[in-house]
C-alpha cells in the first residue's frame with residue numbers, strides 16, 4: 001500500500017518537511033509538484049505564528065513551490081478564525097509578532113495596544129522574539145480582569161540554523177508563571193483547532209486525509225487524534241530512535257519516510 005493511496009487531501013507541515021529555517025529540504029519542491037499532478041488537495045500548515053500567510057506564499061516561492069494564500073493555514077490565521085467563530089466581539093491583546101497581529105486584524109478583530117490591555121476580552125500568546133516585562137505586565141492586567149487566555153501553540157522550541165530556539169511555549173510559560181492559569185484554548189498542533197480549520201478549508205474527510213509532518217508529538221499526535229493517515233518524515237525534529245521508541249504506542253505513525261520526496265515517489 002502506498003502511503004497516499006485513497007487519500008484526497010494532504011496536510012503538509014512546512015517546517016522540517018519543506019524547509020529547515022531558510023534552507024529547502026532536497027526534493028520537496030518536486031514532491032509538491034507530484035502531489036499536484038496526482039490532484040491531491042493540499043494545505044500547508046505551520047504552528048509558527050510570526051509570519052502572515054502572504055509571507056509564507058513568498059517563502060515557498062523562493063523554494064520553487066507555488067502555493068496560493070488560501071492553501072496556507074498558520075496558527076496565527078487559525079487563531080483569528082477560531083476567535084471569530086467562538087466569540088461575538090473579540091478584542092485582543094497580543095503577546096506575539098507582527099504576522100499574528102496582521103492575521104487577527106485581517107479577520108476583522110480589534111487588536112489593542114498595551115495601554116488598552118484592560119479592554120481585552122482575550123489575551124493571545126504566540127512566539128515573540130521581542131518578549132519583555134512590559135508585554136507580560138499588560139497581558140497579566142488583562143488576564144486578571146478575566147480576559148480569556150488563548151495560545152497559538154505551546155511548542156517548547158523550534159529548529160533554526162543555530163539549533164533550537166525558544167518557541168511560543170516561552171511566552172505561554174511567562175504568562176502562566178504570573179497569572180497562575182493555563183491557556184483555555186491551544187490552537188496549533190497537537191491540539192485540534194488549527195487542523196480542523198485546515199481540513200475545513202478544502203472540505204477534507206478524516207478517512208481520506210493524510211498529515212505529513214516531522215514531529216511525532218505534534219503532527220502525528222494530532223493526526224491520530226483526528227483519525228487521519230499519519231506520515232512521519234525524518235527531515236526535521238523526530239529521528240529514527242524516536243520512531244523506535246514510539247513503536248506499539250499510540251504515537252506510532254502509519255508510515256515513515258526519510259523525506260517528503262520519498263513519501264511521494266515510493
Ligand SMILES: [Mg+2]
Nearest residue numbers: 013015016214
Ligand atoms: Mg514541523
